[in-house]
Amino acid sequence: MLPPFEIVARRRPIALVGTPDAPLLAPYAAIDARLDGGRAELALTHPDGTRLAVALDDGRASLTVGDRVVRSRRHGRVKVAPERLGLTLTGSHLAVLTHETDRWVVRGRVDLREAGGPDTRAAGWAAGLTAAAEGDIADLRAGGFGQLGLRDIRLVSHADGTPYRVGGAVLFTATSAGPGFFDTAHTSVWALTRDDEIEHRADLWFGRPDAPGVYGDHATHLLRDDAHDRWLVTTSTWSDFPADKRERVAGRLRITLAESRDDLTSGQHLLPTRELPLPTPDGVPSVGVWDPHLAFDAATGAWLVGYVSARRFFDFHPVLASGPTLDDLTLRGAATERRATEGTTLVRLGDTWRVLASDGRDNRRAIRARFPIFDTSLREIGALAAPYPINIPWPTVVPPDPDVPGDEWRLVTFNGRPAGGALAGYGTHGDVVIMRSDS
Template sequence: MLPRFVPAGRRRPVDLVVPGSSLAEVCAPYAAVTGPGPRLELRSGDDLLVARYDGAAAWLEVTAGGRTSRHRSRRFARTEAPARAVGLALTGTHLSVLTRGPGPWLVRGRVDLRDRVDTRDEAWLARLRSDAPVAGRFGQLGLRDLRRVDGVPGGRVLLSATSAGPGFFDTAHTSLWELDPETLGLTHLSDVFFRRPDRPGAYGDHATHVLRDGDEWLVATSTWGDFDRRRPTVGVTLARTTADLLNGTHLLDTEPLALPVDGLGSVGVWDPHLVRSEDGWLVGFVSATRFFRFHPAVAAGPTLGDLTLRGAATDLTQTEGTTLAHLDGAWRVLASDKVRRRYPVFDLDLRETGALEAPYPTNIPWPTLVPTGDSWLLVGFNGRPSGGPLPGYGTHGDVVVARAVHADYGVS
């Protein structure tokens, strides 16, 4: 029998600027500055990005290409009371002004810079400067898409996560965290960004799995970093590196990870999970027949460059977070089914064999199993937003942890 899980706790680390970081560490367009106002800026060459706050309202000014524009939200610019702090955040191509106090950080205005500034250009990023009191890498408004980092020696519980930005998927990025299995405390270790094989620039791709394989790290990620709802497409890339991914910030070169979707009518793939088994490689992933209708799938092969489709649960329509787990001597596939609000368990041919008996939070929490001695944790997330109403969907969520009541099922 699989263990039964009961709620153990929730965590919500929120940092507009990664503590102790600096703009010199910024290698992708994820930067932020904070201060008391009335003016904060990010500058690169002749391009100037400004947040202003006059004690009653906050807005943005953008100077690029010899032109200055002003961006003020009619509904959300005004503060209910004097703010104690002002923030300016660059996340992907989006620039946001936020205020804090009384209460948490709230987004007061936002503008998309994609037609004004190439924020992903590495030379532009290298020139980024500010005289703000606090300036550095953008942190997160919430965490989602949590996966265990596999193959880590020493018994540490490490997780990859999607650090939510102030908006949809193209404002988020990948981060690595350490989880204390007793206190459930989370420590931010690093941020990971990606170069694409088919275009220049630095991207905040996410929904990532990190695996230690011999002397190198394998990092498989989903190309959500420039997702455009007008022309939606998502794929999976793979990076290999010997760098110390558990500290600082990293910009990794990637190659396409070709996932087989024969007969699935797939328009996109995401949520990769890699396993080196005794017979070769297994890769769990999600395949979409349209945006957003998706289901879990599994590929297998002797190498990651020679995969064939093993199975797919095509009858499911909003099921993702495909996760491979070695349970009591056999490989199983776990997933998260939003429609039925449950975690189904499959064999490698995607035939359902059961389900986790566990609380199911909001949104589509991934079923990340973490062995802790003779027990288990189930690490997921929920859809609770942050940053106020202006950002819309994408600022979630809380890290939601459940603990096994009993653990008589083997894991590796």
């Protein structure tokens, strides 16, 4: 059904400042500067009197929120003279980073909600931020936050499932990892060129239907609905999902839907959303849903929606629903025998729809560390022949370009390799892993 694959490239576009001098639609900002010795300080200031600053003085990194100074006893001491100093604001988290021996290291981080800081998610608040610097620095860069890693890779697609191509490149959405857990990340849009290079194109931010403010929700699918001259965006509400297990509440993690006639494949966009109602299997608890993927089957006039449902955090399985509209969906299938399978992905092979997913290593041995292939009742009918990186990589397959003779199938996924040092932790994964057909 699909060819075997082998890894041909890995990409890791780490950048604190992803969009220099860009207007800020969301509280995702960064400053970095070259150090010329001595004390250095970087700050974000706001007309409301807010001042968020990071500093490096005598080899010790610190953060300042108003009059409060915060230092990490374990991670704040810099043992190797750094080349650059960085500040990041990602949602409600302020971090100080140093660039040393060719990598960024998080030296301190504070949650502004716990430090008496402002409501960074308030609508329009981020637009008032201004970058400032003091001390022995040069080559200052400021703008929107970029990423420490990319994960949750999905092709941007037409409604029929075919890739959305621009100038020979295919586009994909990704989760741009921040310097911490899931609540420091956001959604970005990228191009994958024919020679397997990746280029940043856009960032997407979201409103919530039931809460004020601006969110960096992620694990997103961007779909071009040509029949209605619009973009559809489905995303998962990870932006305020807590790292502390005691704070996780059933029903908080869900999937939202946005519509827009703007070109969402370039620039910065803030999108209002509504909840996408999704069925889950009868008799099976569901504390949350995530990883949406859409397609429209013209032959039947039905929308197909793939996603994940969790019995508890984290015990999860793939689900498929269908219906005449996105507001009238019924359950089509669920692989409830899984307990660590996500990345539910619809792919059309000829005239037949198949569902791909990713079996994480916490499944039982027979269905562990592999990419299963299901029919639309979610009955397994095979598996991809492809290397399986660490973490739970999604099986994003790219069919050959019909305008390029001899073009190959590709598989674009990610791994769990962290960045940013020990304080940044798990949420900073991963590398973009690119595979090609080896046949």
